[in-house]
Amino acid sequence: MxxxxxxxxxxxxxxxxxxxxQRIPLRTGPDLKYNDIIFEKPSYLSRPFCDxxxxxxxxxxxxxxxxxxAEPIDEQEIYDLISTISDPEHPVSLGQLSVINLPDxxxxxxxxxxxxxxxxxxxxxxxxxxxxxxxxxxxVIGLGVRVRLEQCLPPNYRIVVRCKENSHSQDDQVNxxxxxxxxxxxxxENDTLKGVLDKMLETCA
Amino acid sequence: xxxxxxxxxPPLTPDLHERAWSSTPHPTLPLLATAHAKSVTVFSLTxxxxxxNLTGGHTRSVRAASWKPNLPPHKLCLATGSFDxxxxxxxxxxxxxxxxTEIRNGSDGDEKEEEDDWEFTLVLEGHDSEIKNCIFSPxxxxxxxxxxxKSVWIWxxxxxxxxxxxxxxxxxxxxHEGDVKALAWCxxxxxxxxxxxxxxxxxxxxxxxxxxxxxxxxxxxEWVCVAVLEKHEGTVWGVQWEGRPRKGDKFPRILSxxxxxxxxxxxxxQPSDEDGQEDGAGQGRNALxxxxxxxxxxxxxDWVCTATLPKVHESDIYAATWSATTGLVASTGxxxxxxxxxxxxxxxxxxxxxxxxxxxxxxxxxxxxxxxRWDKGVDPSRRGVEEMLITTGDDGLVQxxxxxx
Numbered sequence: 088m089x090x091x092x093x094x095x096x097x098x099x100x101x102x103x104x105x106x107x108x109q110r111i112p113l114r115t116g117p118d119l120k121y122n123d124i125i126f127e128k129p130s131y132l133s134r135p136f137c138d139x140x141x142x143x144x145x146x147x148x149x150x151x152x153x154x155x156x157a158e159p160i161d162e163q164e165i166y167d168l169i170s171t172i173s174d175p176e177h178p179v180s181l182g183q184l185s186v187i188n189l190p191d192x193x194x195x196x197x198x199x200x201x202x203x204x205x206x207x208x209x210x211x212x213x214x215x216x217x218x219x220x221x222x223x224x225x226x227v228i229g230l231g232v233r234v235r236l237e238q239c240l241p242p243n244y245r246i247v248v249r250c251k252e253n254s255h256s257q258d259d260q261v262n263x264x265x266x267x268x269x270x271x272x273x274x275x276e277n278d279t280l281k282g283v284l285d286k287m288l289e290t291c292a
Numbered sequence: 293x294x295x296x297x298x299x300x301x302p303p304l305t306p307d308l309h310e311r312a313w314s315s316t317p318h319p320t321l322p323l324l325a326t327a328h329a330k331s332v333t334v335f336s337l338t339x340x341x342x343x344x345n346l347t348g349g350h351t352r353s354v355r356a357a358s359w360k361p362n363l364p365p366h367k368l369c370l371a372t373g374s375f376d377x378x379x380x381x382x383x384x385x386x387x388x389x390x391x392x393t394e395i396r397n398g399s400d401g402d403e404k405e406e407e408d409d410w411e412f413t414l415v416l417e418g419h420d421s422e423i424k425n426c427i428f429s430p431x432x433x434x435x436x437x438x439x440x441x442k443s444v445w446i447w448x449x450x451x452x453x454x455x456x457x458x459x460x461x462x463x464x465x466x467x468h469e470g471d472v473k474a475l476a477w478c479x480x481x482x483x484x485x486x487x488x489x490x491x492x493x494x495x496x497x498x499x500x501x502x503x504x505x506x507x508x509x510x511x512x513x514e515w516v517c518v519a520v521l522e523k524h525e526g527t528v529w530g531v532q533w534e535g536r537p538r539k540g541d542k543f544p545r546i547l548s549x550x551x552x553x554x555x556x557x558x559x560x561x562q563p564s565d566e567d568g569q570e571d572g573a574g575q576g577r578n579a580l581x582x583x584x585x586x587x588x589x590x591x592x593x594d595w596v597c598t599a600t601l602p603k604v605h606e607s608d609i610y611a612a613t614w615s616a617t618t619g620l621v622a623s624t625g626x627x628x629x630x631x632x633x634x635x636x637x638x639x640x641x642x643x644x645x646x647x648x649x650x651x652x653x654x655x656x657x658x659x660x661x662x663x664x665r666w667d668k669g670v671d672p673s674r675r676g677v678e679e680m681l682i683t684t685g686d687d688g689l690v691q692x693x694x695x696x697x
Contacts, residue, residue, distance in 0.1 A: 206650040208627055242686070243654030245607070245626065266551070267500070267527065268608070268626070268656070269355075269473070272311070273375045273422045273440070276352045 091176050093218045096184055104170065104182050105189040107163050159198040160240065165211055166192055168239050169232050173290045175224050175283055180290060186215050186228060191251060209244050211236060214251040221256050229265040230274060231287045296645040298632060301669065301680065301692040304335045306342075308688035314611075314659040315684045318359045318368075322666035324682065325357040325370055326690050332357045332372055335690065337666040346382050349412040350374035358427045358435075363454070370410075371435050373426030379416040379437050381457050384409065414457040418445060418464075424473050429493055430480040435459065436495055438472035444497050444507070446515055463515035465507060470500030474530035476546075479616070483541040490518075496546055498528035504548045504558070506593060518593040521558050526551030529609060529625075535616025546595070547621065549609040555601040555623055555633075557642075561594040602644040604631040611659045615679060620645075620697065622681050624657040630683060632695065645697060652685035659684040663692070 166189045170182025181187040191214040196203060203209070213232055217225040229248045236246045249262045264270055274280050304324075312328035315335075322337035325346075332346040332354055346357075352375035360369035366386035373379045420441035427436050435447040444465040451458040478484050478494035485492050491509035498504050504521035527550060534544040546558040605625050612623040621633045621642075630651040633642050651657055665678045681693040 206654045208654070241654065245656075263500075263527070266608075268610075269424065270440070270471070272353065276375055 092222050092224060093176065096174075096177060096179075096218045098177075098179050099183045099185060101183075105163070105166060159203070160194070160244075161198040162189060162192040162194060165194070165213070165236070168291070169213065169235050171291045172228075172231050172235055173287045174218075175227050175231075175287055181215075181228065181232075184218055186218060187213070187232070188216065191216070205241070206243055210247060211240070211244055212247045212249065214249050216251045216254045220254065225250055225255050225257075225261050226264055227280070227283060227287075229261060230271065230280075231284050233265060233271060234275065234284055235288055235291060296632070296697045297695075298630060298646055298648050298681070299694045299696075301667075301694055302340065304340050304690040304692070308333065308690070310688045311686045312658065312684045312688050312690060313353070313355050314357070315661060315682050315690055316357050316359060317661060317663040317682070319361045321365060321368075322664070322676070323359075323368070324663065324690070325359065326684060327354040327357050327372070328688065329353055330374075332370065334368075334370075337663070338668075340667055340692075344384060344410060346370065346372065346410045346412075349380045349382065349415075350376050350378065352376040352422075355423065356425045356427070360428050361430060361432045363432075367454075371416075371426050371428060373423035373437055375422040377417075377419045377421055377423060377439070379419075379423055379426045379435070380412055381414040381416070381459070382410045383413050383455070383457075384411070414459065416445075416447060416459060418461060419443065424471065425475045427475050427477060429477045429495075431493075434462075434477075434493065436475045436477065438475050438497060440471040442466065442468045442470060442472060442499075444468070444472055444475065444495070446495070465497075465505075465515060465517065467505060467517050468497065468499040468501050468503070470502075470527075472497050472499050473527060474498045476531045476533050478533050478544055479535050481535075481537050481541075481544055483538055483543045496531045496533065498531045498548060500527045502526060502528060502550070504528055504531055504546065506546070506595060508593075510591060516591055518591055519595045521546070521548065521556075521595050521597070523556055523597050524548065524550040524552050524554065526553075526608075530611060532612060532614045534614055534619075536619050545598070547612060547614050549612040549623060549625075551608040553603065553605045553607060553609060555609060555612055555621070556597050557599040557601070558595045559598040561596055599635075599640060599642055601633050601642045604644060604647050605629060610657065611661075613661045613681070615662045617662075617679055618697070620662075620695075622660050622662070622695075624651060624660045624683055626656050628652055628655060628657050628685075630657065630660065630681070630693070632697075634697070651683055651693075652687050652689055652691065655685045655687040655689075657683050657685045665692075667692075 170187045172181045174184055193212040195210045215229055233246050233248045248265045250258045308328050310329055312326050315324050315326040317324050324335045324337055326333045330350050334343045336343040354372045354374045356373045358371045368384040370382045371379055419439040422440045423437050425438050433449050438444045445461055446463040447459040448462045450460045476496050495507040502524045505517050506519040507515050508518050510516050528548050530549055532547045543560040549555045605627050607626040609623050609625040614621050624630045628651055629647055629649045631647040632645045634645050635642050660681055660683045662679050663682045664676050665680045666675055670678050681695055683691045
């Protein structure tokens with residue numbers, strides 16, 4: 088990259104970034120998504136080799152409530168997942184550049200809404216603010232956010248990434264591209280682009 | 293409404309465990325071609341297990357597959373369209389009844405793998421970026437491909453014999469202003485032939501530019517855009533033609549479905565609709581014979597949006613399918629809901645028969661198609677006749693559904 092689109096961006100320090108006032112306890116177990124597989128009784132403990140209940144093997148539903156299941160994903164958690172993505176031009180995170188901002192993350196239906204089950208479609212809307220209005224990397228940044236969330240969130244989450252209104256001169260085009268599943272899938276098979284994305288996501292914990 | 297239901301049948305096995313894009317039933321045989329990753333799995337609809345695999349032909353995901361129609365039952369031919377910007381032609385031949393017996397008598401099914409021999413016979417190169425759809429014309433003489441490069445290509449079979457795969461580009465259609473997402477050839481119905489003016493083949497294309505275009509071959513063998521269908525407010529993910537002959541052999545209608553969450557029906561305004569007498573007079577005229585160029589009927593066709601289906605989907609509708617037998621329409625998409633609609637043939641109004649959320653659990657559903665039922669679960673007298681739906685999802689499941697109306 089010969090010339091930077093934005094040579095002199097504003098960078099926030101780590102202490103200025105939003106965090107949870109009251110830290111929730113870190114997850115001690117693996118992601119919910121894999122609980123069934125991980126806690127599944129191994130097949131060798133099934134008949135014909137083994138009759139009846141195996142007392143020593145915990146039932147998978149015994150984990151419910153104690154581990155991650157109880158705590159729904161909220162905006163702060165989404166923020167934590169994507170604010171650590173690196174900017175493709177600068178060696179700083181999207182959070183520090185204020186490209187990703189906590190108030191611009193919206194979850195519908197809101198966390199803790201009653202009746203939400205594992206099959207309820209939950210939409211996560213992330214509005215990104217490119218550092219300058221003509222930033223040609225807006226699409227790449229948006230793609231990084233979408234890919235990161237698709238990798239981390241359960242399959243009932245639908246991720247919508249948009250440029251914050253009036254923040255980018257070609258909002259509509261970028262938004263449409265980022266919303267197009269087929270284009271996103273094809274982009275991830277492009278080695279050059281995949282390389283850039285992998286680099287951006289390297290800094291995510 | 294209460295008598296209508298959609299029930300899941302056992303999914304095809306094995307589960308593909310990765311995003312599958314589309315499943316295309318063979319026009320006559322009990323086979324289904326499912327595109328996923330860089331390959332196509334052909335399932336037998338009799339056993340509901342894999343029949344064969346097409347692998348090694350593409351360097352990126354295969355987005356769509358199309359069966360070549362009108363072949364003898366021991367020969368199969370598929371065209372595949374891939375994100376690697378190429379389309380492929382593949383052939384499979386049954387090595388004869390003798391071999392068949394050998395396999396059946398052999399131990400279990402290990403030899404079955406060896407039988408699994410699709411030959412990648414030709415690659416169609418020319419598109420600049422991902423191919424999104426690729427489809428044989430009803431006669432099998434043409435293939436149409438479309439791409440993110442905004443173009444539609446039409447290829448013609450110029451091979452000396454059926455097995456000689458030699459295809460030539462006869463048209464590159466550049467009028468769309470965005471990715472061309474999907475194509476559909478008008479089925480071979482009596483209503484398809486319009487007097488004079490055009491060849492019989494007719495192609496519809498759906499695009500990222502929010503429009504559908506209709507293409508026909510004019511008297512000079514040039515493919516031209518005869519209509520632009522503009523009403524959708526988002527990417528048009530695809531188009532389907534009406535497969536059931538209409539009263540009075542009217543021209544088949546078009547159904548389009550979009551990221552805007554709507555499904556629209558489009559009808560060609562035909563001269564007979566405006567003036568009952570013109571039709572009779574027109575038949576006397578002999579095609580283009582003797583009529584000078586300037587007097588030809590306009591190359592524009594007037595397509596009007598005549599219906600919008602009841603709104604069910606909140607987001608992108610990735611697929612809809614229009615039964616050539618019953619006229620029922622099913623749709624699915626990003627919200628994972630499978631919906632079924634019926635037209636009141638008197639009033640032309642569409643109603644929702646049933647809508648089923650979470651057809652593939654929490655996953656998006658990429659495709660739905662009507663398909664004949666051939667498995668043991670269906671009454672033998674109805675085998676190959678009864679229709680079911682098949683959905684294909686991000687979870688890698690290929691799911692058949694029993695439909696009762």
